[in-house]
Amino acid sequence: MSTNKGWGARAFDWFEERLPIVSFIDHSVGSQYPAPKNLNYFWNFGSLAGFMLVVMILTGILLAMSYTPHVDYAFDSVERIMRDVNSGWLLRYMHANGASFFFIVVYIHIFRGLYYGSYKAPREVLWWLGIIILLLMMATAFMGYVLPWGQMSFWGATVITNLFSAIPVVGDEIVTWLWGGFAVGNPTLNRFYALHYLLPFVIVGAVVLHIWALHIPGSNNPTGIEAAPQDKIPFHPYYTAKDAFGLGVFLLAYFAVVFWFPNALGHPDNYIPANPLSTPAHIVPEWYFLPFYAILRSIDNKLIGVVLMFASILILFVIPWLDTSRIRSATFRPIYKVLFWILLVDCVVLTWCGAQLPEGLPLILSRVGTFWYFFHFLVLLPVIGWIETPRPLPTSISTPVVAKPAE
């Protein structure tokens, strides 16, 4: 031990010996985490998702301080937040639009994983945890949307909870249990509020596991091949700086919406107080649920529609085995690369269909889109792995760079 250390360094060492939390963080997202040197901007979205989780929890806790979870007061308490609470409008718009931006970030993060094969061995559990986080986010977002107790809140809650009535034999009993009554009402609002407050912290726990599982194999990279130690650079300062830049760009987009288009992603009907006696003419979920809503409505059978909707997410759990190709990155998979973009377009089409009335062209497109979605994962993914001839992989992630002719 050097004796010329300052008192600050010695105090740090004293604490570190007793609780090495600083070095733990440093190993997780700091200078002791070696990350591949070729990560592109699509790798920003993990830390952006983490950032949004923090924003949602912070604004959410402050909103909860002014919100009243009671059918007679909920709507008015939200209006009071908008009009009377200092910066209440900012908190609410950050929270409501924050949910949308959280989903944008997470969807890009997921498609990044699909494109670069980040779900393949040895990252299957990491991928699973990501899907679990997505499911938790969906439950949290759905219950959060119920809290303002507008027309969309109420009827969204009614429709989504009624999904469970499709369960044979015990469906109705389960729905009554979910509601705590004979219809969506005060008990429903109370439990949704309790769970909406709880689940984000469950997500935090799942995120910790997600990062833990990430650190066993380390980050994937755009080439998909294992990064050799000499091809890695410390996460801090290299990727903290890159992520910070990406965060700045992201915040411009996020706050442009918060400040100038705060209701663009919402639905005006939710500014009408909930009326259990009248359903709005056209009810739609929030945009991030639209593709799943389109899948639900594409089938004329209640049970099959519900099963397909849940299956569309659950199928992601098994794609590490449905994908028979050992090549991770789509860069080296000419056929899969095309299929990836078709799948992305398919999801966009389904999103559009979900917002339309289920008749005519939107209904036909919903059915084609739903078919393609499952066809992609269940048939194309395994078959392409066998018949596709991948492009030659580089021997290291430095090779493609070094091999380029000098200017």
Next chain:
Amino acid sequence: MADTAENQAVPTADESRRDFLLHATVATGAVGAAVSLWPLINSMNPAADTLALSSIEFSLGGLEEGQSVTISWRGKPVFVRYRTADEIETAQSERWQDLPDPQADEERVIDPKYLIVVGVCTHLGCIPLGQKTTEPRGDFGGYFCPCHGSHYDTSARIRRGPAPTNLEVPEYTFLSETNIRIG
């Protein structure tokens, strides 16, 4: 540019252009983050509708000499007492310079008949006794806080016990002979 020959003589640490940019960027980000916390913190301050309730009007007309009434203002009790001539006399004749929190009775009332104070003990916020005729009024004939034994006199000045200051006189004005606005 940094690689040109004349710049090869690297400046000493913390003086290079890169260091300046780094520190400026981090400082901007840190200040921005700190400033953006303000709306979050400020949201916990009283809201507009809460502040709108912070003044009330009250009519003293119904009070008889020796009667007290407690009204609610900003969620706190305000003691209004129509003091007896005896109480006024005691309050005014006291050598106030020697009291724990020296203040003349004249500074604490507008109309000496009416004592108007916030009924919250300045020790730790309990409500002193003495408004009702059945309640103990302490050794100095004013108010007595049962929590930790503070005694207040007929001008609601602290006389004995742990409370550091006199009961607070709220800001109020006489709108007419018998109507006041508190706050």
